[in-house]
Amino acid sequence: GQQVMQIPQYQHVQEGEDFTTYCNSSTTLSNIQWYKQRPGGHPVFLIQLVKSGEVKKQKRLTFQFGEAKKNSSLHITATQTTDVGTYFCAGGTGNNRKLIWGLGTSLAVNP
Amino acid sequence: EAQVTQNPRYLITVTGKKLTVTCSQNMNHEYMSWYRQDPGLGLRQIYYSMNVEVTDKGDVPEGYKVSRKEKRNFPLILESPSPNQTSLYFCASTLLAGARNEQFFGPGTRLTVL
Numbered sequence: 001g002q003q004v005m006q007i008p009q010y011q012h013v014q015e016g017e018d019f020t021t022y023c024n025s026s027t028t029l030s031n032i033q034w035y036k037q038r039p040g041g042h043p044v045f046l047i048q049l050v051k052s053g054e055v056k057k058q059k060r061l062t063f064q065f066g067e068a069k070k071n072s073s074l075h076i077t078a079t080q081t082t083d084v085g086t087y088f089c090a091g092g093t094g095n096n097r098k099l100i101w102g103l104g105t106s107l108a109v110n111p
Numbered sequence: 112e113a114q115v116t117q118n119p120r121y122l123i124t125v126t127g128k129k130l131t132v133t134c135s136q137n138m139n140h141e142y143m144s145w146y147r148q149d150p151g152l153g154l155r156q157i158y159y160s161m162n163v164e165v166t167d168k169g170d171v172p173e174g175y176k177v178s179r180k181e182k183r184n185f186p187l188i189l190e191s192p193s194p195n196q197t198s199l200y201f202c203a204s205t206l207l208a209g210a211r212n213e214q215f216f217g218p219g220t221r222l223t224v225l
Binding site for chain 1: 151152153154155156201203209210211213214215217218219
């Protein structure tokens with residue numbers, strides 16, 4: 001079946017270092033969404049990418065959608081302790097009915 | 112305040128004792144769904160509802176039931192809970208059905224079945 005692979009599973013960084021998580025799909029996606037879940041919290045929507053090659057920025061966060069619409073990345077510049085949490089990607093299937101979720105990348109930031 | 116609420120937030124129960132987890136949203140969203148989250152397995156969809164009286168199975172529906180009698184409410188029912196249903200459960204809603212709509216999640220219900 002359709003899958004969205006997300007790597008790495010865990011990442012430990014020093015505060016101020018950069019961080020990137022990647023999502024790769026076995027099939028072409030219609031769109032991709034990114035969510036953040038703080039420890040003990042619930043997933044919160046960050047952004048959606050729809051167009052091939054799209055790049056969006058939110059302050060220190062940069063989101064990219066690949067040209068083939070099969071992969072995406074989230075890059076955080078100069079991490080802060082407030083970035084701690086698990087980041088999930090979720091890709092829209094071709095018929096636009098359902099999201100396929102990645103397993104998430106857990107980010108820990110040492111102050 | 113626009114939100115999705117779930118109750119209870121925490122529940123410890125025993126095998127076989129029927130329970131219901133309530134979910135309510137105040138955003139007039141059409142689409143609602145239930146997920147369970149387990150370590151290493153991410154978010155897995157249990158059931159979803161595209162509108163009142165319209166429900167369908169997600170990826171892991173076994174052992175669960177749902178109903179959608181009103182637009183705002185989408186309760187999750189475990190008729191005979193078993194220990195493998197110990198998990199963190201999230202209800203979510205979106206304005207419309209479809210993968211291009213932002214999902215709003217409830218705060219979660221942590222269920223332990225002994």
